[in-house]
Amino acid sequence: MIPAQRHKFNQQFSVEKYKIFMQKLEDGYLEIPFRVAETPIFVPNALKEKLILASNEIVDLIKQPNFKALTQKSIPEGWNVPNENDHPHFLTFDFGICKNEASELTPMLIEMQGFPSLYGFQNHLSNTYREVYEIDHSVNHFLNGFNEESYIQLLKDVIIGKHQAYEVALMDVDAPNQKTAIDFFVTQKMLGIKILALKDIKKVGKHLFYEEGGKQIQLKRIYNRLIFDEVANDTTIFDSSFDPREELDIEWVTHPNWFYRISKFTMPFLKSEFVPETRFLKEVQSIPTDLENYVLKPLFSFAGMGVIIDVTESDIKSIPDPENWILQKKVNYEPAVQAPDGGVKAEIRMMYLWPDGGEPQLCINLARLSRGKMIGVRYNADFDWVGGTVGFMEE
Template structure:
C-alpha cells in the first residue's frame, strides 16, 4: 500500500526468492502446513494511525468498570475455569482494510480475541522477509518504536515472568502436531520454555507436573494454546492428565476465561467508527430487508467455521440458539495490495502484550491476503499471492 515499496518489491520478486523465504522459515523447525504469502504488506502511516486508534477504542471498553459484568454470560458454564485474573495477557484484533466514503483506506473490525496468536512466528517472519528480499532497514513490523530485542524481552516478561523457563509450558491438545506448531517451536527457541501436550501433564494434589526423563518437574505457569471447545467431546483426556476446571495451584497465561470474554461476544458492546454494526441475534426485533449486506456468525467458533455469508431469512429463523449468534453488517474489503496480476484483499491483526500491573502494549502484527470469498488460508487454497504475512511500516 506504500506505492514506492510495492513497485520495488514486485519488480524484483522471483519464485526463487519466495522458495528461499519458505526454506529460511522452516530451517531447524518443521514444514509449514499453512500458506505463507509471497509478499509482506507495506502499511502507510495514515492507515497505521487509524489502526492504533481503532485498537484504543476497543481497549477502552475492555478496561472499563462494567466489562467483567457485561461479559459474564460469554463464558460457557462447562468451561468456567477458577482463578481468573483481572485482565488477559494477550489481545488480538483483526481488521479488514476497506475504503471510506472519501475513498481513503480505513480499518473495520472483523474479529477479536483475548487469546495468543503467532507471537513467535511473526517476529521471525518479519525478519525473514526483510532479509530474503533485501528490504530497507527502516521498515519494521513493530509499533511504538519497539525493536526485536525489546519485543522478545516483553514476550519473556509476560510468558515466563519470574519463573525459570523449564517451569513454564506452552500447552495444546497434541502440541507438536498442531497446525501452528512452527510458532510453538519458535517460541520455545526464543524463551526456552517447554512444549507439552495436555496428556504430558499430571496432577498431584492441586499441583501440576511433567516428566523429563526420570525427573518430575513442577509447572508454575501454563502458556495456554488449548481452546477448550475443541475438546468438548474428549474430556475423558482429563482423567489421563488434569481437569483445568479444578482448583489448581497454577498460573494461566492467559486465563482460559478471557478466550470467551474477548471474542465476537464483545462486538455488540462496541460503538466505534471502526466497528461494523453488530447485534446479538436473540435481541433482533425484525429481520433486515437487506440481508445481503449482513453476515451471520456463531459466537463460539474460530477460523471462520460456521459463518453464513449469504444470509437468508430462513437461516435466521432456523437458528435454535440465537443467544449464541450475532448478525453483523458486512465489511467490504478493498483489494489494495497489488499482486502482479491484480488487487488482493488484506486483513491486519494487531497483537498486544499486557504484562501484570502495566498497560497493554501494541507490539507487532499479522496480516492475511485473500482472493477468496473469505479471508483465511482454508478459503484461498487455489490462489497465489495469498496467505499469512506481516505488515511492515516506516520507522
Template structure:
C-alpha cells in the same frame, strides 16, 4: 497502502526469490511451516498505521472498562469455565479487514477479536526473513510503540515467563506436536527456553501440576502459557476422565486464563462503538430484521476459525436458528483488494497483537500478523490453489 514500496517490491520479485525465502524460513526449524506463507508482506503507509492504532485504542478502552467482566459473564460456557480467573488477558488480538469507506479512504474495519495468543514467536522469524530476502528497507518495521526486536522479545518473556524460571513455565496445547501452528510453539521455546507439552503430559499431585523432564524427573509447573482452545476437545465429553481436569482450582498461573478466550471474542462486538466497528447485535436482541440482509453476516458466538459463519444471510437462516442468544448479526465488511499482486489486487487483513504482562496497567500493542486472500473469506480453507495468499506480516514506517 504504500504504492512506492509496493512498486519496488514487485519489481524485484521473482518465483526463484520466493523459493529462497521459503527455504530460509524453514532452515533449521524443528518442523517445516505447515501453512501457506504469502509471497509478499503488506506494506503500510504511516497514515493507515495510525488509523489501525486509533481503531485498536477504541476497542482496548472498552476492555478496560470496570464493568467489562460483568458485561461478558455470559460469554463463558458453563462446561468450559476455569477456576482462578485473573483480572486481565495477557494477550489481545484484533483482526481488521482493509476496506474503503464511503468517500474512498482506505480504512480498517474490525472483523473479530480474541483474548488469546496468536503467532507471537513465528512473526518475528517471518519479519526477519522477508527483510533479509526481499531487501525491506531499514526504516520499515513490524513492531509498534518504538519496539525493536530485542525489546519485543524481552516484553514477550516478561509476559509469559515473568519472574519464574523458564523450566517452571510450559507452553501447552491439547496435542502440541500435531498443531498446524506448532512452528510457533518451537520458536517460542527457542526464544524463551520454555518446554512445549501436551494436555496429556500434565501430572497432578493434590492441587499442583507437574511434567516429566527429559531425564524422567517431575518438574512443578508454576505457569501455563495456554494455547489450548476448548473447541478442539469439545467432541470428546470424557476428555477429563483421561487427563487432568484443568477447569478445577489448581495452584498454577494461567498466561492467559482460558476464560478470557470467551470474554474477548465475538461476544464483545455488540458492546463496541466507533468508526472502525461494523454494526453488530446479538441476534435475540434484533427488534427489526434489516431489509438488506445481503449486507450482513451471521456468526455463531462459540465457534473457531470461521466455522459456522453464514455469509449470504436469508430470512429463513435467521428463523431456523434455535439459540439466537448465541449468535450475532453483523454488518458485512467488504474488503478492498489493496495489495497489488502481479495479476491484480488481493484482499488483506491485519491482526494487531498486544501483550499485557502482570504489573502493567494497560496492554502494549507490540507486533502484527497479516493474511492475504482471494477467496470469499480469509483463511486457508477458502484460498486453496491461489498464489499471493496466506499468512504474512505488515511492515510500516518506523
C-alpha cells in the same frame, strides 16, 4: 499500499526467490502446513494511525471497570475456569482493510481475541522477509517503539513472569503436531520454555507436573494454547491428564476465560467508525430486508467455522439458540495489495502484550492476504499471493 515499496518488491520478485524465502523460514524447524504469502503488506502511515486508533478504542472498553460484568454471559456453562486474573495477557484485533466514503483506506474490525496468536513466528517471519527481499528500514513490523530486544524481553515478562523457564510450558492438546506448531518451536527457541501436549501433564493433588530425565518437575505457569471449543465434545481427553476447570495451583497465561470474554461476544458493545454494526441475534426485533449486506456468526467458534456469509431469512429463523449468534453488517474488503495479476484483499491483526501489573502494549502485527470468499488461510489454499504474512508499517 506504499507505492514505492510495492513497486520495488514486485519488480524484484521471482518464484525462485519465494522458494528461497520458504526454505529459510522452515530451516531448523519443520515444514509449514499453512500457506505463507509471497509478499508482506506495506502499510502507509495514515492507515497505521487509523489501525492504532481503532485498537486503542477497543482497549478502552476492555479496561472499563464493568467489563467483566458486561461479559460474564460470554463464558459457556460448564467452562468457567477458577482463579481468573484481572486482565488478559494477550489482545489481538483483526481488521479488514476497506475504503471509507472519502475513498481512503480504513480498518474495519472483523474479529477480536483475548488469546495468544503467533507472537513468536511473526518476528521470525518478518526477519526472513526482510533478509530475502532486502526490505529497507523505513518500514517496521514492530509498533510503539519496540525493537527485537525489547519485544523479546516483554514476551519473557508476560509468558515466564517471575518463574524459571523450565517451570513454564506452552500447552495444547497435541502441541508438537498442531497446524501452528512452528510458532511453538520459535517461541521455545526465543524463551527456553517447554512444549507439552495435554497428555504430558499429570496432576498430583492441586499441582501439575511433567517428567524429564526420570524426574517429576512441577509446572508453575502454563502458556495456554488449548481452545476449549476443540475438546468440548469429548472431555474424556482430560482423564489422562488434568481438567483445567478444577481448582489447581497453576498460573495461566492467559486465563482460559478471556478467550470467551474478548471475542465476537464483545463486538455489540463497541460503537466506532471502525466497527461494523453488530447485534446479538436474540435482540434483532425485525429481520433486515437487505440480508445480502449481513453475515451471521456463531459466538463460540474459531477460524471462521460456522459463519454464514449468504444469509437468508430461513437461516435466521432456523437458529435454535439466537443468544449464541451475532448478526453483523458485512465488511467490504478493498483489494488494496497489488499482486502481479491484480488486487488482493488484506486483513491486519494488531497484537498486544499485557504484563502482570502493567498496561497493554501494542507491539507487533500479523496480516493475511485473500482472494477467496473468506480471509482465512484455509479458504485460500488454491491461490497464490495469499496466506499468512505481516504488515511492514511506515516509520
